Amino acid sequence: MNNDNNEVMLKVENITKRFPGTLALNEVSFEVKRGEVHAVVGENGAGKSTLMNIISGLLEPDEGRIVFMGGEVRFLNPREAQDAGIGFVHQELSLCPHLKVSENIFMGRLPHLKNTFVNRKRLKEMTDYFLEKFQADFAADDVVKNLTVAQQQIIEIAKALALDCKLLILDEPTSSITENETKVLFGIINEIKRQGMSILYISHRMEEIFQVCDSVTVIRDGCLINTLRTAGVTSDQVVRMMVGRNIENMYPPKSSGISDVILKVEGLKSKDVFKDISFSLRKGEILGFYGLVGAGRTEVMRALCGIDPCDNKVIEFRGDRVENNAYRRSIDRGIVYITEDRKSQGLFLKMSVENNISAAMIENIRTDFRIDRDKESALCGRYVGELGIKIASEKQKVDSLSGGNQQKVMIGKWLATYPKVLIMDEPTRGIDVGSKSEIHKMLRKLSEEGVGVIVISSELPEIIGLADRVIVMHEGTITGELSGDDIKEENIIIYASNFKTSSRAANE
Amino acid sequence: MDENVSTSVRQRSSQLLRRIFAFREASVLVSIIAVMLILSILSPYFMTKANLTTTALGFAADGIIAIGMTIVLIIGGIDLGVGSVMALSMVTVGGLTTIYHLNIWLAVVTAVALSLLCGLFNGFLIGRVKLTPLIATLGMMSMARGGAYVITKGSPFSMSGVPPAFRFLGSGSIFGIPTFVVIFIVMIIIADYLLRRSAPLRNLYYTGSNEKAAELSGINVARVKLFVYVTCALLSGIAGILTVSRFNVTAPNSGMGSELRVISACVIGGASLTGGEGTVLGSILGIILLNFINNGLVLMRVSVYWQDLVSGAILIAVVTLDLVSHRKKAS
Numbered sequence: 001m002n003n004d005n006n007e008v009m010l011k012v013e014n015i016t017k018r019f020p021g022t023l024a025l026n027e028v029s030f031e032v033k034r035g036e037v038h039a040v041v042g043e044n045g046a047g048k049s050t051l052m053n054i055i056s057g058l059l060e061p062d063e064g065r066i067v068f069m070g071g072e073v074r075f076l077n078p079r080e081a082q083d084a085g086i087g088f089v090h091q092e093l094s095l096c097p098h099l100k101v102s103e104n105i106f107m108g109r110l111p112h113l114k115n116t117f118v119n120r121k122r123l124k125e126m127t128d129y130f131l132e133k134f135q136a137d138f139a140a141d142d143v144v145k146n147l148t149v150a151q152q153q154i155i156e157i158a159k160a161l162a163l164d165c166k167l168l169i170l171d172e173p174t175s176s177i178t179e180n181e182t183k184v185l186f187g188i189i190n191e192i193k194r195q196g197m198s199i200l201y202i203s204h205r206m207e208e209i210f211q212v213c214d215s216v217t218v219i220r221d222g223c224l225i226n227t228l229r230t231a232g233v234t235s236d237q238v239v240r241m242m243v244g245r246n247i248e249n250m251y252p253p254k255s256s257g258i259s260d261v262i263l264k265v266e267g268l269k270s271k272d273v274f275k276d277i278s279f280s281l282r283k284g285e286i287l288g289f290y291g292l293v294g295a296g297r298t299e300v301m302r303a304l305c306g307i308d309p310c311d312n313k314v315i316e317f318r319g320d321r322v323e324n325n326a327y328r329r330s331i332d333r334g335i336v337y338i339t340e341d342r343k344s345q346g347l348f349l350k351m352s353v354e355n356n357i358s359a360a361m362i363e364n365i366r367t368d369f370r371i372d373r374d375k376e377s378a379l380c381g382r383y384v385g386e387l388g389i390k391i392a393s394e395k396q397k398v399d400s401l402s403g404g405n406q407q408k409v410m411i412g413k414w415l416a417t418y419p420k421v422l423i424m425d426e427p428t429r430g431i432d433v434g435s436k437s438e439i440h441k442m443l444r445k446l447s448e449e450g451v452g453v454i455v456i457s458s459e460l461p462e463i464i465g466l467a468d469r470v471i472v473m474h475e476g477t478i479t480g481e482l483s484g485d486d487i488k489e490e491n492i493i494i495y496a497s498n499f500k501t502s503s504r505a506a507n508e
Numbered sequence: 509m510d511e512n513v514s515t516s517v518r519q520r521s522s523q524l525l526r527r528i529f530a531f532r533e534a535s536v537l538v539s540i541i542a543v544m545l546i547l548s549i550l551s552p553y554f555m556t557k558a559n560l561t562t563t564a565l566g567f568a569a570d571g572i573i574a575i576g577m578t579i580v581l582i583i584g585g586i587d588l589g590v591g592s593v594m595a596l597s598m599v600t601v602g603g604l605t606t607i608y609h610l611n612i613w614l615a616v617v618t619a620v621a622l623s624l625l626c627g628l629f630n631g632f633l634i635g636r637v638k639l640t641p642l643i644a645t646l647g648m649m650s651m652a653r654g655g656a657y658v659i660t661k662g663s664p665f666s667m668s669g670v671p672p673a674f675r676f677l678g679s680g681s682i683f684g685i686p687t688f689v690v691i692f693i694v695m696i697i698i699a700d701y702l703l704r705r706s707a708p709l710r711n712l713y714y715t716g717s718n719e720k721a722a723e724l725s726g727i728n729v730a731r732v733k734l735f736v737y738v739t740c741a742l743l744s745g746i747a748g749i750l751t752v753s754r755f756n757v758t759a760p761n762s763g764m765g766s767e768l769r770v771i772s773a774c775v776i777g778g779a780s781l782t783g784g785e786g787t788v789l790g791s792i793l794g795i796i797l798l799n800f801i802n803n804g805l806v807l808m809r810v811s812v813y814w815q816d817l818v819s820g821a822i823l824i825a826v827v828t829l830d831l832v833s834h835r836k837k838a839s
Contacts, residue, residue: 307724331726345724348717350784359714360725366707413725 057081087160251465288467334420354380383412404435532778576740584783589648591763597748602665602758623745631734678753716783
């Protein structure tokens with residue numbers, strides 16, 4: 001989808017930004033053409049967010065200039081950038097959950113009649129225009145909190161477009177949506193592009209970048225590495241530029257030996273959420289769980305651990321029947337669940353690294369009833385070392401760490417409970433390539449040491465690369481199980497969308 | 509060269525100062541010392557033992573309640589019922605002894621049990637039923653106060669024939685320091701140490717910092733809440749009993765407005781209404797600061813009607829200063 005029009009939409013020249021103690025951006029320059037989808041890639045902490053924040057008016061550069069649509073611009077705040085035509089869809093969605101779709105899209109700019117009353121008819125028409133354009137499966141009057149994350153993402157994009165933007169910044173737009181929804185999103189992106197708008201696309205996922213982007217700018221440690229046409233490079237080359245080293249073998253080797261069953265689950269059932277869930281987990285294997293959002297994977301694991309109640313469950317752990325009705329009991333037994341949402345459910349962001357690591361097993365660091373600070377510091381030091389967490393001090397607050405390091409702190413918290421079965425939900429969501437590969441290696445190492453590992457992931461390459469066996473779920477039931485060479489993209493997708501059972505039903 | 513040395517010393521000492529001031533307790537402490545200095549210059553009576561002990565006696569009840577409020581604020585909750593529970597506990601003691609001529613100690617035990625019940629009720633509604641703390645304790649505030657009015661039918665009990673052992677708690681003294689104040693200080697020390705160092709109490713900070721993460725770390729959040737609200741109500745009840753012992757009178761309108769005074773003091777001392785932060789020491793320093801300033805106003809013959817106005821202004825000033833200084837540090 002090459003564009004003959006070579007007009008430059010955005011030109012960033014020698015942008016430098018310093019924060020106390022660090023040089024976040026060092027003379028970065030690049031250009032975005034009209035009608036181009038331009039990826040910006042780099043590891044966490046490379047300076048992508050700072051760069052986007054400067055372009056969108058959230059931060060001011062120390063040096064350098066920005067030329068937008070032919071004129072030099074200097075935005076003092078995001079509002080000015082918006083008015084000039086730069087829209088920003090943040091990774092964390094910022095909608096008002098209690099309001100309607102239409103009210104969200106036209107937030108702050110509701111059409112009104114001569115007096116102050118909102119013109120509801122006009123509002124609906126204006127909203128429907130966008131919803132139709134995106135072939136959205138929801139209505140203008142739906143309340144946002146009832147919609148899925150993907151639908152909310154579409155609302156965010158519509159909100160930016162409703163501002164009549166010329167340049168749209170999408171920050172990790174696919175981090176919380178499924179593959180199918182991603183396809184819808186890409187359709188929308190192509191449509192926007194056809195209308196002559198430009199898109200800055202930030203993502204960690206290489207395959208997406210090569211699917212939807214025309215150019216890619218690579219940033220490392222605050223410096224521009226290169227800007228290239230995606231048609232002219234391979235993803236390996238881009239990854240190498242990002243990390244500045246070769247990442248050999250993105251995924252660790254598969255299991256070297258699978259032995260006894262460590263966990264057996266039968267007939268897990270929770271009304272309207274999932275039913276007939278039976279599977280077993282063996283020592284030495286990594287068991288993958290794949291499914292579209294809403295398939296019930298997370299819910300199954302939470303019920304299995306006793307976090308949520310369920311209607312029926314039979315769990316055998318190391319050959320003994322266990323009840324697992326309270327999560328604390330499950331943790332003490334050694335069955336733990338690591339959440340997919342580290343910021344809002346996994347970490348105590350305002351607390352220190354060491355406080356976070358000791359959170360799930362305070363027993364580790366107590367002497368009598370007191371907290372033993374030496375033990376706490378030793379425990380923290382141990383997992384910081386083992387997981388290669390980069391921190392300035394054990395007292396550092398977790399919210400100042402990069403995504404990858406935060407993820408590792410959360411994992412450290414759970415390793416400190418000495419788990420026998422580790423269930424990890426989206427182990428590498430939103431983290432950089434380097435940390436990703438380290439976490440994959442760590443999971444494999446744990447599994448080789450005899451810990452049962454279950455990985456839930458919505459990223460097909462991760463499931464395929466990591467798991468020795470894959471269970472696929474669809475709308476609350478297990479629709480398939482794959483192992484060895486059968487773990488292939490096509491097979492997984494067929495089970496995940498349940499083509500097999502529906503065609504069988506048609507035959508009957 | 510000398511200049512260099514002196515600048516580096518100055519730099520180092522300013523760094524040290526900055527580090528100390530990073531703790532809210534330190535800045536409140538410095539404010540207290542400043543207020544004390546100013547007041548001792550303005551009024552010769554301020555630094556007398558009589559004035560200081562009277563002032564300390566005056567805030568001991570609020571101070572004991574502040575211990576409870578601190579832990580409630582740490583978990584991200586709020587307890588508006590403290591003043592009413594205090595009053596309920598007071599009139600229970602007064603009513604049982606004057607109307608039913610019950611033994612004073614039995615009356616005290618009953619009052620403690622009743623406070624405990626109030627705390628259990630709050631803790632159950634907030635922890636299990638998941639009512640917002642504001643609503644649950646707003647209800648308790650009204651109910652406990654109403655209970656106090658029902659028991660007294662609106663007029664205060666004056667108690668007579670109280671045994672000296674009970675009188676000693678609120679009116680006696682140990683080595684020249686009022687017993688009430690001694691009890692208060694002992695409670696602060698124990699509570700502050702426990703909150704800083706005890707392993708189970710660490711769960712309060714986890715819960716306040718991120719309730720969902722705490723739950724997913726195997727912490728029984730409902731139990732934490734129950735503990736916190738029960739403790740807070742118990743401390744309010746105890747503060748009430750000690751106040752009865754001090755004044756020998758129990759009025760249903762005692763402790764009016766103490767919930768807001770105590771919350772202000774805790775916030776001045778570094779507790780956050782969004783949870784996760786706060787120390788007993790900080791809250792007590794907040795109480796001391798507010799009361800010293802009020803005491804100063806009295807000594808300087810400023811009308812008592814100014815007290816609330818000044819307290820409010822201090823609350824806003826302290827929190828604003830803290831916010832602004834943190835914002836500077838962040839950018």
